Amino acid sequence: MYSFDFERPTTVADAVAALSKEEAQALGGGQTLIPTLKQRLASPSVLVSLSAIEEIKGVCNDGGVLNIGGGTCHADVAAAAASDFPALAKLAGNIGDPAVRSRGTIGGSLANNDPSACYPSAALGTGATIVTNTREIAADDYFQGMFTTALEEGEIITAVKMPIPEKAAYIKFEQPASRFSLVGVFVTKGADGVRVAVTGASEDGVFRWTEAEVALNGNFDASALDGLSVSGDGMISDLHGSGDYRAHLVAVLTKRAVTEANG
Amino acid sequence: MPKDNGIGASPKRREDVRFLTGAGQYTDDINVHGQTYVHFLRSDVAHGTINKIDTAAASEMPGVVRIFTGADFEGVGGLPCGWQVTDKDGNPMKEPAHPVLAQGKVRHVGDPIAAIVAESLEEARNAAEAIELDIDELPAAVDMKAALQAGAPLVHDDLGDNLCYDWQFGTDTETVDKAFAEAAHVTTLELRNNRLVANPMEPRVAVGDYARANDESTLYTTSQNPHVIRLLMGAFVLGIPEHKLRVVAPDVGGGFGTKIFHYAEEAFVTFASRQLNRPVKWTSTRSEAFMSDAHGRDHVTTIQLALDADNNFTALRTDTHANMGAYLSTFASCTPTWLHGTLMAGNYKTPAVQVNVKAVFTNTVPVDAYRGAGRPEATFSLERLVDKAARELGVDPVALRRQNFITQFPYATPVAVEYDTGDYNATMDTLEKMVDRAGFEERRKEAAARGKLRGLGVNCYIEACGIAPSNLVGQLGARAGLYDAATVRVNATGSISVMVGAHSHGQGHETVFPQVVAEMLGIDESMVDIVHGDTSKIPFGMGTYGSRSLAVCGSAMVRATEKIINKAKKIAAHLLEASEGDIELKDGQFSVAGTDKSVAWGDVTLAAYVPHNYPLEDIEPGLEETAFYDPANFTYPSGAYACELEVDPETGKIEIIQFAAADDFGNVVNPMIVEGQVHGGLAQGIGQAMLENCAYDENGQLLSASYMDYAMPRASDVPFYKVDHSNVTPCTHNPLGVKGCGEAGAIGSPPALVNAVLDALNGGGYDVAHIDMPMSPSRVWQAMQG
Structure with a gap:
């Protein structure tokens, strides 16, 4: 990979600031971005890891809405959703392999919007709300085509709110x-x-x-x-x-x- | 009681201690003081004219030691082909130049254009991006049949066309034509044997190290046959005499054929280390492996069977196009000819068999031997064809096979080989019991009630291992002998080191070979170690491929051990003051027949090295013997395989319910290792049949260039296998009576899978004659749409 600066902020505010730099790139779990970097297909000047931001991790059932931090890895979603939302747990528990599930995050997956990824179907299928550092976006408005989303430059997915269906x-x-x-x-x-x-x-x-x-x-x-x-x-x-x-x-x-x- | 020592025992693999504890010493673990790193700039187009390679700016980049291009290799030899095939008119095959780095043209995606040697790999990669390339892309020859049409792009302009050879073998055309004209029924099948990428877990690595003080070069490389590499590279490419060239293949993480061949990167690091007087290291990335390791298979075949009114096979004819890729890899030419055509009779007494093979150059990665090499292609064509014939005739496919089995041995086929032993009905009997074939129709009905299409596919196979008699292969065009060699070095206190020409890269030689020596001497196998993989330590043996190690190198080891025993008996006779003819060796003791006088193995070996009381006037001190063994014939493992599976008619997805393999490997030294070899072969056969597909687009771009698109079999893709090797017809011409087991699983399994899917579909009312591999869900579903 090409050389780059690396930052690992601990708050969303610091991450947003770091991402304002020229050619900065957010790094979630890195399951897509790191292979891309290794193949020299991307050359960010600054890689801003979101992995140390505790405030965007974790899952809670908020009155029938599953509130999932954007930095929550698939394995944690699978474990946390097992009783309240088993269909989502099954989805998260079958992404990749254990290594992928322990690194990859829901926010990273939704921001990348790979046309073959699993999570976009859960977000759209539940009518989820994508929460970012600046706003809330309905899933129906969020997905805008292959690898394309409503996210603006430097915008970070902090949470995904999924209504738990019947x-x-x-x-x-x-x-x-x-x-x-x-x-x-x-x-x-x-x-x-x-x-x-x-x-x-x-x-x-x-x-x-x-x-x-x-x-x-x-x-x-x-x-x-x-x-x-x-x-x-x-x-x-x-x-x-x-x-x-x-x-x-x-x-x-x-x-x-x-x-x-x-x- | 199973034995716990010697032949027939299943001791755990001693090499696994280091492999499972991370203590293996692979080529990439070798780092030489002062080493540099090379990165190859490879072509990203399938075919093009190189107008200019400007390395000036790149050469000034940080850390760059030197950049090499094809111009640096003018006057240096090209990579040789080890087998000269003669076409049906008696002309030699076309043999294009194969430069170490591309000269004038690039001919496939991955063809190396320049080699950047730098202090670090990152610096080499950075410099590669600063090289200015001016390449005019040319139309590519990709499809074999199109490549033979007039006006097709020429892979090698100087050859005039893309035909390497047009080979014909077996029964004469007139006889075969007559048999087809008189046939009561003719079955015809067109099929493709899909191109595969071997994908050993360890990618290729090469380290070149030159010692100027004594003008010696050492190449550390991921090879199945270090002496072959030393011979080919030393004699044909770089002109280095053997005594100044050492090739070391340490622990190797899987070969499957693709590490037999001499590759450009090996020659490059050896050449460059001499030029630079610095060690040079190359480690393939997985992406590079996809576009630079020789690929396997890739045949397109039309095959026809003639039967008389009683369903006896009367003639067989095949017409195959075999892809050579852009250059001739080391054994590319013999794989679709001598390793394929000679097996085309299969297990059947068909009196007339004719094989036609056109080998074609295309703008793709070179194709060469891959686990089975030619024999899987022959088996697949024939066993698919026989199944199709049975369906067309409305007869039981197993009964049709049994009716036409060879039952008298030795049997000389119409395609030149003589099977020494076999009992094809016996393995088929075992197989039918293993899978409860009699109960299958009930299971089919039960599956149908669940909405699933259940099928049972059966086939048999015969293969040829233990390549091979040198005088025969010499007549057929081999440019090397195919014996092997072993040196048995008995140490003073009785422990033994055996230096072998065979190379172990997963086969378990370090466990199995000592079992044989221990059995012969009556000592514990822990007293015996194997040394392999270093030309400075081992005798000139030809290495491991074609399931030959035990049959050929093992036989050499037996012969050398017999020499040891003969000499040791002389020493023992002296120590016991008895006649040599009266000395018997049993359980590590030499005794005088009919007496209670004896001397232990260790006392005899000590006497050989401390010859104070020793017949020095008659024999030399020491106890070390070498034997070279050149086999009298190939060996012919055979067997019968079955797959039972279910097809989901809504999606085309296949679920394997059971897979059974009944093999006749001759005598078995270590049953556990034999089972492991069969399991591995079956996984690769299932991979070929269900998953693996090396695909190019019409421009010669590799579509399946990573694991995102190239599907390797994973644990959940394969069933728990049922394997049996209880039917034993020992090989008649090697001392152990062994045949070879390394490739059988990959050879025998693909037709069982395809036959099973077609049985499922036809049994469910879908009229489908054939599905090409890999049988992905989409292909199965597509076939069901009519």
């Missing part, structure tokens, strides 16, 4: 090599109705399958999805599957997620 399930169909999601579907049924969020499939990143949501609002049962399908147009097509295959999996996995959510 019913939920996440089904991930793994890409065989990376074990990222080839397609992943997060389905919830909550006070505001059903949400179906799909990751891994679309060239535009995570998206809501609104047709399925309408059908499931009428009848939250897999049979309500009979005959529904998404188009392969605009779906990712690569070595591991065509757009049509991914579109097919969206329908299959959504049904399975509904069945699992119904227990």
